[in-house]
Amino acid sequence: QESAEVPKQNDVARLRKIVINSLYSHRDVFLRELISNANDALEKLRLTSLTDKEVLSGAEDLNITIKAFKDQDGHGRIIIRDTGIGMTPEELTANLGTLAKSGTSEFLARAESTDTTGTGNLIGAFGLGFYSSFLVADHVYVSSLAAKSSQNPSPTQYVFSSGADESSFEIYPDPHGNTLGRGTEIILVLKDDALEYTDQHKVSDLIDKHSSFSSAFPIYLYTERTEQVPVEVEETKSDDVDEDVAVVEDADEKDTEPKTEAVTVEEWIHVNSQPPIWMRDPKTVTEEEYKTFYQATFKDYEEPLAWHHFSGDSGSGVSFKAIIYVPSHLDDSWWQNPLQTSSKDIRLMVKRVFITSDLGEDALPKWANWVKVVVDAEDLPLNVSREMLQSTRFLKQLRSIILRHILQMLVRIAEDDPEKWAQVQKVYGNVFKLGAVEDVKNRDKLVGLTRFGTNQRDSTSLDEYLENRKKGQKQIFYIADMGSTPEILAKSVFIEKLHARGYEVLLLTDPLDEIFVQNLRLWKKVQFQDVAKAGLRFGDEEMSPEEEKEEQKTLTEQFKPLLDWLKEEAKDVVRDVVISNRLVTSSCAVVADQMGYTGNIERMMSSSQGAKNPMHAFAKKQKILEINPRSPTIQGLLRRIEQLPSEEDGRDLDTEEEMKEVASVLIDGALVRSGFSVPDSNEFFVRVDRILRRSLGVSETAPTDTTVKPAPEVDTEPLNLEDPLLDMEWPDYVPGSLRQPPPESEYKPENQVFWEVEEIDEEGNPVKKSDENIVIKPHDEL
Numbered sequence: 001q002e003s004a005e006v007p008k009q010n011d012v013a014r015l016r017k018i019v020i021n022s023l024y025s026h027r028d029v030f031l032r033e034l035i036s037n038a039n040d041a042l043e044k045l046r047l048t049s050l051t052d053k054e055v056l057s058g059a060e061d062l063n064i065t066i067k068a069f070k071d072q073d074g075h076g077r078i079i080i081r082d083t084g085i086g087m088t089p090e091e092l093t094a095n096l097g098t099l100a101k102s103g104t105s106e107f108l109a110r111a112e113s114t115d116t117t118g119t120g121n122l123i124g125a126f127g128l129g130f131y132s133s134f135l136v137a138d139h140v141y142v143s144s145l146a147a148k149s150s151q152n153p154s155p156t157q158y159v160f161s162s163g164a165d166e167s168s169f170e171i172y173p174d175p176h177g178n179t180l181g182r183g184t185e186i187i188l189v190l191k192d193d194a195l196e197y198t199d200q201h202k203v204s205d206l207i208d209k210h211s212s213f214s215s216a217f218p219i220y221l222y223t224e225r226t227e228q229v230p231v232e233v234e235e236t237k238s239d240d241v242d243e244d245v246a247v248v249e250d251a252d253e254k255d256t257e258p259k260t261e262a263v264t265v266e267e268w269i270h271v272n273s274q275p276p277i278w279m280r281d282p283k284t285v286t287e288e289e290y291k292t293f294y295q296a297t298f299k300d301y302e303e304p305l306a307w308h309h310f311s312g313d314s315g316s317g318v319s320f321k322a323i324i325y326v327p328s329h330l331d332d333s334w335w336q337n338p339l340q341t342s343s344k345d346i347r348l349m350v351k352r353v354f355i356t357s358d359l360g361e362d363a364l365p366k367w368a369n370w371v372k373v374v375v376d377a378e379d380l381p382l383n384v385s386r387e388m389l390q391s392t393r394f395l396k397q398l399r400s401i402i403l404r405h406i407l408q409m410l411v412r413i414a415e416d417d418p419e420k421w422a423q424v425q426k427v428y429g430n431v432f433k434l435g436a437v438e439d440v441k442n443r444d445k446l447v448g449l450t451r452f453g454t455n456q457r458d459s460t461s462l463d464e465y466l467e468n469r470k471k472g473q474k475q476i477f478y479i480a481d482m483g484s485t486p487e488i489l490a491k492s493v494f495i496e497k498l499h500a501r502g503y504e505v506l507l508l509t510d511p512l513d514e515i516f517v518q519n520l521r522l523w524k525k526v527q528f529q530d531v532a533k534a535g536l537r538f539g540d541e542e543m544s545p546e547e548e549k550e551e552q553k554t555l556t557e558q559f560k561p562l563l564d565w566l567k568e569e570a571k572d573v574v575r576d577v578v579i580s581n582r583l584v585t586s587s588c589a590v591v592a593d594q595m596g597y598t599g600n601i602e603r604m605m606s607s608s609q610g611a612k613n614p615m616h617a618f619a620k621k622q623k624i625l626e627i628n629p630r631s632p633t634i635q636g637l638l639r640r641i642e643q644l645p646s647e648e649d650g651r652d653l654d655t656e657e658e659m660k661e662v663a664s665v666l667i668d669g670a671l672v673r674s675g676f677s678v679p680d681s682n683e684f685f686v687r688v689d690r691i692l693r694r695s696l697g698v699s700e701t702a703p704t705d706t707t708v709k710p711a712p713e714v715d716t717e718p719l720n721l722e723d724p725l726l727d728m729e730w731p732d733y734v735p736g737s738l739r740q741p742p743p744e745s746e747y748k749p750e751n752q753v754f755w756e757v758e759e760i761d762e763e764g765n766p767v768k769k770s771d772e773n774i775v776i777k778p779h780d781e782l
């Protein structure tokens with residue numbers, strides 16, 4: 001008898017505890033998990049038998065049997081047996097002994113940090129499978145006899161034995177010998193509080209609900225019922241019996257019931273004899289059945305968002321039935337590598353027998369790799385291999401049919417079920433945008449599925465947008481700022497006139513949006529126009545009456561002195577200064593030229609490799625300052641500029657300097673308001689400070705007392721690694737984000753820095769000493 005220690009004992013014990021405690025209310029799942037394993041073992045055997053017939057020897061039938069009962073002492077037992085591929089002792093150790101093989105610590109971390117409401121997903125997410133036995137069993141014995149093969153011509157039956165509270169297991173040759181013929185038998189010694197699972201009705205219901213459709217192999221359930229059977233009465237004939245009396249007695253007996261006795265009839269009932277749901281007429285399948293089938297087949301504890309059940313013909317003579325499911329969630333991991341993985345969830349079956357769930361790299365376009373499908377093809381040979389499949393036309397046709405149906409299903413939801421459509425958008429909205437960029441072939445259909453918020457409504461498709469366009473409008477207006485919100489974008493300086501005039505503008509806040517728009521460039525031949533860029537045309541300019549054009553001309557002449565003066569002042573940041581046609585209330589804005597960056601793109605480019613490109617500096621400069629001639633600020637500035645004495649009259653250098661400062665704050669403010677960064681934020685703030693002082697009537701030159709308490713002398717003591725302050729975590733600190741200090745409660749008085757401040761009067765003289773100390777928090781910023 002050999003005994004093996006599980007490598008990570010503590011992990012095993014901890015994991016079992018978590019499983020048992022937190023999944024108590026889900027413990028029915030053990031049966032489904034074990035049946036699913038038995039089914040997998042049978043599928044493996046069948047697939048292996050295609051190349052090695054030998055594996056089929058030992059047991060004729062391919063099936064699963066389940067027996068639940070109480071033994072004479074009242075202890076509960078469940079025995080699940082399959083005639084599948086079986087396991088060698090090494091496989092028993094590796095598969096059942098080593099826990100979750102990879103990702104154990106990740107699992108533990110997640111399991112322990114997940115609250116109980118989410119634990120239903122744990123088994124599904126991490127494939128606890130076999131370990132779910134310990135939800136109901138104190139002890140588990142697994143006997144297994146691997147299939148005979150050329151590599152393993154005379155396998156031996158071994159037992160794996162482990163208790164729920166133990167962190168070790170034992171593996172030893174089965175003292176009963178090779179009783180199984182082939183396959184695996186799992187004996188669960190039920191916990192005292194799990195005796196309900198010895199009730200055959202309960203077990204039958206569970207199989208019916210979760211597993212009847214998950215196996216193409218027959219599942220037989222052991223049942224016992226009592227039947228009354230006639231008791232064989234032995235006729236005792238004797239020669240000295242009086243015939244007449246005997247006749248009378250006979251007549252009497254005919255009137256009485258025949259004698260019966262209760263006997264126990266044992267029977268194996270085929271519990272999954274119903275056709276699987278994909279083979280049934282959709283009208284006969286209930287919603288509940290579709291949902292449980294999905295959850296069991298794809299190991300998702302959440303219900304699917306939508307599904308579509310159809311039958312089809314590949315066009316090359318292969319007819320099939322399929323169900324396509326849309327999961328109700330896309331894991332974050334999908335977004336980490338959205339276009340890297342290919343679908344592993346298209347379960348292809350031939351005449352109900354599972355063939356493969358890997359249809360190869362290009363099974364579906366990458367954007368659709370989250371879809372879950374079961375397909376059953378009637379007319380393919382059962383021994384078809386994946387390699388063979390790849391070369392048939394069937395697979396290619398199947399892919400395009402599946403894809404067509406996915407898209408049709410989504411369009412139907414969009415048209416008929418607004419509530420569900422909102423959920424689809426929440427989960428897959430960005431996937432459709434990504435798909436439209438990636439999948440040129442289906443671009444138009446995918447664009448049709450995309451939705452955007454606008455200044456007029458929460459959501460619109462591009463077609464609906466175009467239906468709402470105004471007379472003459474030849475552009476699809478949009479404004480993009482990744483990470484912003486539609487509410488903030490709706491207040492942007494760039495859309496104020498469009499909004500005021502009643503034009504609709506798409507408000508794009510996701511990084512993908514701008515990529516989408518730039519990739520698409522046109523929709524139904526109408527160009528996208530970034531309203532933060534030059535080139536904006538309402539489209540009714542030609543329809544404007546002559547006076548309007550005349551007014552524009554007059555304005556340009558009237559504001560010429562200011563335009564010329566600003567051009568000189570802003571020459572380092574913008575290429576030109578013009579009268580704006582997009583502003584209503586704001587005094588000015590900085591607009592990117594056709595070739596230039598918008599603030600959004602400039603940020604993206606500056607933080608990427610693009611910053612090294614020589615075009616970067618050029619593109620950065622391609623900006624135009626637009627001023628609003630109706631703004632009192634601009635009108636005031638024009639007046640002051642016009643009043644500046646000329647060279648001949650003797651220049652007023654002080655006022656000129658003051659005007660320059662105003663201009664610089666105006667330009668920098670416009671940059672910020674328009675989503676750009678200012679060239680020098682310190683300088684900008686110094687100027688703002690000066691203007692503030694002026695408006696407050698405080699002396700512009702009064703110095704700020706900058707005395708600070710110097711740092712103590714160099715600490716010569718060795719660093720105390722036990723010091724708890726070194727371990728102090730800085731909550732909410734995300735590199736590069738707005739930095740957050742730790743909460744006040746985590747400050748220790750001795751850890752604070754004090755800055756004595758003095759108030760000064762207009763002349764800059766100290767007024768009185770403040771009683772309060774201002775705490776300079778680490779990373780405090782403007």
Ligand SMILES: Nc1ncnc2c1ncn2[C@@H]1O[C@H](COP(=O)(O)OP(=O)(O)OP(=O)(O)O)[C@@H](O)[C@H]1O
Binds near residue numbers: 033095128130184
């Ligand atoms: N009845 C069985 N016959 C043969 N091998 C089995 C059987 N049950 C389990 N195994 C082997 O043990 C492995 C571990 O099983 P377990 O149920 O823990 O995880 P899994 O089946 O791989 O994952 P999941 O249950 O999430 O699909 C299986 O992959 C399989 O190789």
